[in-house]
Amino acid sequence: MNKIKNIQRDYNIQEIKKNMSILDVANEFGLKLKRSGKSYFTLCPMHVEQTASCSLVPNSDSTKDYFYCFGCEAGGDQINLFASLSPMSNREAINYLANRYGLSQEQPLPEPIVREYARNKRDRSVERNFLINYKQVFYDLCTIRDSVNNLIKQYEFIELLVDDELVIKYYQDKEHYEEILERLQEGLFEKINFNKQIEVFIEAKGVLTKWKKLLQKR
Ligand SMILES: [Zn+2]
Numbered sequence: 001m002n003k004i005k006n007i008q009r010d011y012n013i014q015e016i017k018k019n020m021s022i023l024d025v026a027n028e029f030g031l032k033l034k035r036s037g038k039s040y041f042t043l044c045p046m047h048v049e050q051t052a053s054c055s056l057v058p059n060s061d062s063t064k065d066y067f068y069c070f071g072c073e074a075g076g077d078q079i080n081l082f083a084s085l086s087p088m089s090n091r092e093a094i095n096y097l098a099n100r101y102g103l104s105q106e107q108p109l110p111e112p113i114v115r116e117y118a119r120n121k122r123d124r125s126v127e128r129n130f131l132i133n134y135k136q137v138f139y140d141l142c143t144i145r146d147s148v149n150n151l152i153k154q155y156e157f158i159e160l161l162v163d164d165e166l167v168i169k170y171y172q173d174k175e176h177y178e179e180i181l182e183r184l185q186e187g188l189f190e191k192i193n194f195n196k197q198i199e200v201f202i203e204a205k206g207v208l209t210k211w212k213k214l215l216q217k218r
Contacts, residue, residue: 012098013079014063019101022056022065022078029085031056036199045085046074053130055202056081070130070198134197137204138184144211145177166214173207180204 026033026042033040034052044054046069054069068075074084083093098104148170155164162168170177184204187197 009094012094012103015103016079016094016097016101017063017065017077020078020082020097021058021062022067022081023058025078025082025085026056028082037202039202041198044069044071044074045081047072053198070133130197130201134184134187134201137201137208138181138188140208141177141181141184141204141211144208144215145181147215166218169214177207180207 023033023040026040029045031042031045032052033042033056036055039055039057041052042054042056043049043052046054049071053071054067054074056065056067058065062078065078066075067078067081076084079093079097080090082088082097083090086093088096095104148166151164152167152170180200180203183200187200
């Protein structure tokens with residue numbers, strides 16, 4: 001019986017996501033959005049802040065939408081966001097939304113009330129965290145570059161290099177990799193500005209994740 005219930009729940013989750021994108025949730029709760037490339041930024045509903053550091057990422061298939069806050073590291077899908085903004089648990093939100101979209105026979109819950117959050121309180125922690133994370137990404141990328149370069153030096157014969165998948169990937173990516181490092185470095189020379197540097201930071205984070213994975217496989 002429980003198994004059937006779980007299958008029903010998973011089915012509902014996918015169907016809810018098809019009916020309600022992450023931008024629908026933002027709209028419903030009146031979140032102010034600022035577009036940045038493929039994502040949107042908003043003041044995080046999960047913690048008090050002055051600079052929008054919560055990113056909402058919609059996809060053409062809304063079953064893959066997600067959000068992530070660079071300030072408090074909260075994240076999840078649109079149902080989790082819906083639950084965070086209403087006084088419901090995730091489970092209650094699924095029940096409520098399944099009802100709203102005519103997917104469930106279970107008794108519906110009352111309309112959600114938007115959780116009040118203090119927008120105006122001062123909080124510099126996001127900027128502070130951002131600077132720390134920014135420096136860390138730069139440092140990690142430099143470390144990876146140095147270790148790959150050391151690896152290349154270890155090869156006595158140039159012919160052996162071409163057999164190394166990692167080295168080949170590095171040469172393929174070298175230009176982009178160096179460009180990211182340069183842009184990060186430029187940011188370090190100025191005063192770190194969240195709105196100005198967030199894009200290069202996100203891009204650098206992506207490169208770092210990819211390279212960490214490549215090195216892990218080794
Ligand atoms: Zn947050």
